[in-house]
Structures are given as structure tokens and as C-alpha cells.
Amino acid sequence: MDFFGRDGMSLDSTLHEKQRASCLTNTHTQSHLPHSGALIYTNYVYQTYIVGVFQPFPPEVAKPLRRALYYTNISLSPKEALKYYKQALAIADEIGMDPFSDEILGVKIQVAALMEKIQQYEKAIEVLEIVRNDCLKWIEFLGSKPGNEGKRTRVLGKTVAISVKLGDLYANCYVQDKETAEERLVWAVETALKEKKRREEEGVKEGEGDWMTDEEFGGALESLGHHYEEKDQHYLAAPLFLQSLAFAPTNTCHAVVL
Structure with a gap:
């Protein structure tokens, strides 16, 4: 699924003033709180894909990806970054890279990270929801096929992590969708527990690899x-x-x- 849309992703930066005021108030009242390790956990799914990101990519994909990350992390220009992310994903698709590989999922997740960085929280949510739904469909239709055991573990783990991040974004004071935040977070917890219980009762299948x-x-x-x-x-x-x-x-x- 193309989460960029036909004409590219809109970068309308308008925020509701009421929500902005609420966020500023919350930030001020909580500024004394210590930095939590949980913030690292909820953003872990982002940062994992930045370090050493180019090595696994073919040169024709790595080239636009370097430019995308340059316009994300060095000289911030969201429109330019999105253009090169889109190019990288299009080339990856043309040459047959696995859309559910760590590398390609990582590029899509990095697009969401960019949206969050520029406070386009709804867009970040939109991207992650598309990635999450695609992963869930793969798990449903292909995850149980012989030979996919290890890939299922990896894709399911990514989906749990993405759901945790979505819970954080939905709870953001600019979005304030507490109901959906709780749904995503509860799903992540229940899914992780269910997978753990299945392995305990049925045993770990050959090739599945480790769970949490x-x-x-x-x-x-x-x-x-x-x-x-x-x-x-x-x-x-x-x-x-x-x-x-x-x-x-x-x-x-x-x-x-x-």
C-alpha cells in the first residue's frame, strides 16, 4: 500500500490552537519530571533503523535513502526527505526487495519518525497504521506457511513494537485519542502474552527463533x-x-x- 498518496504526503503544519495551548501547559507542568527509560522504549522501533542503515541495501536504493536521511537528520527539509524516501521504496519494489524485511519496514517507520519530528502526529499515525495493517495481513495469510516461521516471529515482533508506538502517538496531547491509544497498547500486550503462552504450551517450532x-x-x-x-x-x-x-x-x- 502506498502511504505517500497519489500526489505525495501533505505537510500542512496547521495545529489546533486549543490543542497547542493544552500541550504547552502540560509540558510546563511536567518539566520537572525525570526522563523515563520508557521514552527510549517507545522510540526504539525508530532508532533501531538509523544506525548502520545503508549496509544491507543495494546501491541503487542506498543512494536516495542517504539523501532522505540527510534531509531528515542533517538539513531538515521534509518535502525533500519524503521525495527521496518514496524513490528508495519505489526502487526497492522494482528490484524485488522483500517489503517485510527489516530494511524496508525500517524505511517506512523512518517516514513516520520524520512526521513525528515535524509534529505531524496524525501523519505519523497514518503511516504506522498502514505498516501495521500490512504486517497483520501478512501474518494472517502467510505467517503459518511452512518456511515462514522465523519471518513470522520477526514481523509479529515489529507489529507489537509499532502498536506500542501508536499507543504513544494516539495519547499525544495534540491527538488526544485515549480510546485508540489504549486499544493499540492492550493489543500489543495481549499479543506478546499470547505468543509467549503458545510457545510454552506447544513448544517452539523449528526456525521460529527467540521471543521476548x-x-x-x-x-x-x-x-x-x-x-x-x-x-x-x-x-x-x-x-x-x-x-x-x-x-x-x-x-x-x-x-x-x-
């Missing part, structure tokens, strides 16, 4: 819970803390404090 460990999953839930707590979004923090308790070792002080 208890410590990793519990730590991610707790960190994300603290992130939402710091933003006074307790309706998102509470279920995360409760879920993380199930993964905390019972013989440590940490579980008692949590």
Missing part, C-alpha cells in the same frame, strides 16, 4: 507504565504495572516495590 523473555517483557511493561504515569495518563499506566507484576521475580524487593 520474562525479564525483557516485564521490564518493557514497567518502563512504559512509568512513561505514561509521568504524563499523568494513569489509565494506561495501571494495566501495564499489573501485567509487569506477572513477570517480576517473586523473591526480589523489586516485585514488592512495584
Whole structure:
């Protein structure tokens, strides 16, 4: 699916003044809060694809991608960046690169990162929703086919991470869609738990690879819970803390404090 649209993605920067005032107020009242590790977690899906991004790409794809990242990270020009992201994806499609590879998913996720960077939160959501839906369709129709076990694990993991990020974006004070934020976040948690339970009951299939460990999953839930707590979004923090308790070792002080 082409998330750029027929005439390219609109970059209308107009924001509702009421929402802007609300965000400025929230930022001022929360400026004393410490930086949370959860912010790193929710943005991890973005940053993972920036470091060493060019090595896996064929030269004809890497060339426009370098320009796109230059206009994203060095000399910010969203329209130029989008033009080169679109070129890179078009060439990748022409030469037959896997649209669900880490590399191509990473380019699409980086487009969303650019939209968030310039405060086009609705556009960032639009891009991530398209990527998420495409991943879900692949999992539904092709994920269970023999030989796709490892790819299914990877695509499902990316979809969980994207859903966590969508929860963060929907909860953003410029968007304020708390209901959808909770839906995406709950889906991510339930999906990760369901996959873990399936592996415990059925065993890990050959080629599937590793899923999240208890410590990793519990730590991610707790960190994300603290992130939402710091933003006074307790309706998102509470279920995360409760879920993380199930993964905390019972013989440590940490579980008692949590």
C-alpha cells in the first residue's frame, strides 16, 4: 500500500490552537519530571533503523535513502526527505526487495519518525497504521506457511513494537485519542502474552527463533507504565504495572516495590 498518496504526503503544519495551548501547559507542568527509560522504549522501533542503515541495501536504493536521511537528520527539509524516501521504496519494489524485511519496514517507520519530528502526529499515525495493517495481513495469510516461521516471529515482533508506538502517538496531547491509544497498547500486550503462552504450551517450532523473555517483557511493561504515569495518563499506566507484576521475580524487593 502506498502511504505517500497519489500526489505525495501533505505537510500542512496547521495545529489546533486549543490543542497547542493544552500541550504547552502540560509540558510546563511536567518539566520537572525525570526522563523515563520508557521514552527510549517507545522510540526504539525508530532508532533501531538509523544506525548502520545503508549496509544491507543495494546501491541503487542506498543512494536516495542517504539523501532522505540527510534531509531528515542533517538539513531538515521534509518535502525533500519524503521525495527521496518514496524513490528508495519505489526502487526497492522494482528490484524485488522483500517489503517485510527489516530494511524496508525500517524505511517506512523512518517516514513516520520524520512526521513525528515535524509534529505531524496524525501523519505519523497514518503511516504506522498502514505498516501495521500490512504486517497483520501478512501474518494472517502467510505467517503459518511452512518456511515462514522465523519471518513470522520477526514481523509479529515489529507489529507489537509499532502498536506500542501508536499507543504513544494516539495519547499525544495534540491527538488526544485515549480510546485508540489504549486499544493499540492492550493489543500489543495481549499479543506478546499470547505468543509467549503458545510457545510454552506447544513448544517452539523449528526456525521460529527467540521471543521476548520474562525479564525483557516485564521490564518493557514497567518502563512504559512509568512513561505514561509521568504524563499523568494513569489509565494506561495501571494495566501495564499489573501485567509487569506477572513477570517480576517473586523473591526480589523489586516485585514488592512495584
